[in-house]
Amino acid sequence: DAMVIQNPRYQVTQFGKPVTLSCSQTLNHNVMYWYQQKSSQAPKLLFHYYDKDFNNEADTPDNFQSRRPNTSFCFLDIRSPGLGDAAMYLCATSARFTGVTEAFFGQGTRLTVV
Amino acid sequence: DQQVKQNSPSLSVQEGRISILNCDYTNSMFDYFLWYKKYPAEGPTFLISISSIKDKNEDGRFTVFLNKSAKHLSLHIVPSQPGDSAVYFCAASAGRTGNQFYFGTGTSLTVIP
Numbered sequence: 001d002a003m004v005i006q007n008p009r010y011q012v013t014q015f016g017k018p019v020t021l022s023c024s025q026t027l028n029h030n031v032m033y034w035y036q037q038k039s040s041q042a043p044k045l046l047f048h049y050y051d052k053d054f055n056n057e058a059d060t061p062d063n064f065q066s067r068r069p070n071t072s073f074c075f076l077d078i079r080s081p082g083l084g085d086a087a088m089y090l091c092a093t094s095a096r097f098t099g100v101t102e103a104f105f106g107q108g109t110r111l112t113v114v
Numbered sequence: 115d116q117q118v119k120q121n122s123p124s125l126s127v128q129e130g131r132i133s134i135l136n137c138d139y140t141n142s143m144f145d146y147f148l149w150y151k152k153y154p155a156e157g158p159t160f161l162i163s164i165s166s167i168k169d170k171n172e173d174g175r176f177t178v179f180l181n182k183s184a185k186h187l188s189l190h191i192v193p194s195q196p197g198d199s200a201v202y203f204c205a206a207s208a209g210r211t212g213n214q215f216y217f218g219t220g221t222s223l224t225v226i227p
Contacts, residue, residue, distance in 0.1 A: 004157075031213045040123070042116065042217040043158070043203070050213050057214075090157055094213065102148055103205075103215050105157035 003027070006091050006106035013081050013113055021076040021109045023091030032074040033103065034066060035090040043090055049074060078111075086113045117141045118206050120218035128226050133191040135221045137204030140185065144206040148215070149178060149189045152201045161202075162189070194225045 004025045013019040023032065030051050035043040047056045049068045063085070065077040078085055088110050092103040119138045127133045135149075145166040150158035164171040164178045164187065171178050177190045191198055204218040 006157075033215070035217075040219065042118070042219045045214055045216065048213055055213070092157075092215075094215075101146060101209075102160040102163055104160065105150075107155075107157045110155075 004091055004093055004104050004106035006089075006109050008109060009107060010110045011112070013078075013111065015083065015113055016080045019078050019081055019111070021078075021089050021091075021111070023074045023076075023106055024072050025091075025093045025104075026072070027093055027095070027104060028071060029093035029095040029104070030071070031094045032068060033092040033094070034064075034074070034076045035092065037088045037090060037108075038086075046076070081111070081113045083113050086111055115140075116219075117144075117216050118204055118218040120204055120221050122221050123219070124222040124224070126224045126226060127194045129196055130193045133189075133194045133198065133223055133225070135189040135191075135202050135204075135223065137187045137189075137218055138185055139187075139206050141206070141208065141216075142185070143208040144216075146207045146209050147178070147180060147187050148205045148207075149176075150203040150205060150217075151198075152203060152220070158203055191223075194223075196225045196227050199223055199225050 033048040034046045037043040046060045067075045088108045090108045091106045094103045148163040149161040152158040162176045180187045201220045201222045203220045205215045207215045
């Protein structure tokens with residue numbers, strides 16, 4: 001089945017140790033998003049790619065970076081994770097302006113910082 | 115600043131009755147609205163959407179109503195079933211100005227058998 005796949009489902013990292021979360025999609029969608037969701041809060045958009053164009057939200061900390069080497073893959077890099085970065089990280093895709101108007105989500109990666 | 119708001123964190127409804135989940139937004143540029151359903155430890159799954167050119171959209175037991183003047187939308191589930199128990203997120207986008215989807219904080223719906 002075509003889908004959005006996030007790896008790993010659960011990630012434990014040490015305080016200050018760089019960590020990378022990955023997302024792949026078989027939908028061939030041109031837009032990919034990274035959201036951060038903390039308990040009982042709204043998913044917060046960190047950034048998105050429209051094709052190769054990177055779009056950062058104004059309030060996304062510099063500690064968060066992203067790479068999209070090709071259409072199928074997108075990575076979230078946290079350079080120096082702090083305790084406040086523990087959250088669920090959600091990857092999503094959409095195909096805006098081609099008739100697909102909703103975002104499709106992966107199952108998320110639960111990040112724990114110790 | 116939260117552009118999409120869901121002011122009811124939780125809702126309990128008897129099986130067979132109507133569930134009404136509410137959502138308010140502040141950005142008048144939003145022109146497309148979506149509802150997502152989320153089970154624990156899973157990503158949100160798309161449920162139903164509505165364009166700002168409409169005021170109602172139905173899909174089976176799910177109906178979304180949009181009141182643009184009040185910047186308010188609601189999701190009606192009739193009849194409610196125990197399997198509908200989940201967190202429901204309202205989301206909005208401004209297609210003319212970008213690709214972003216902005217989410218509310220969610221409403222946890224419990225349908226009591």
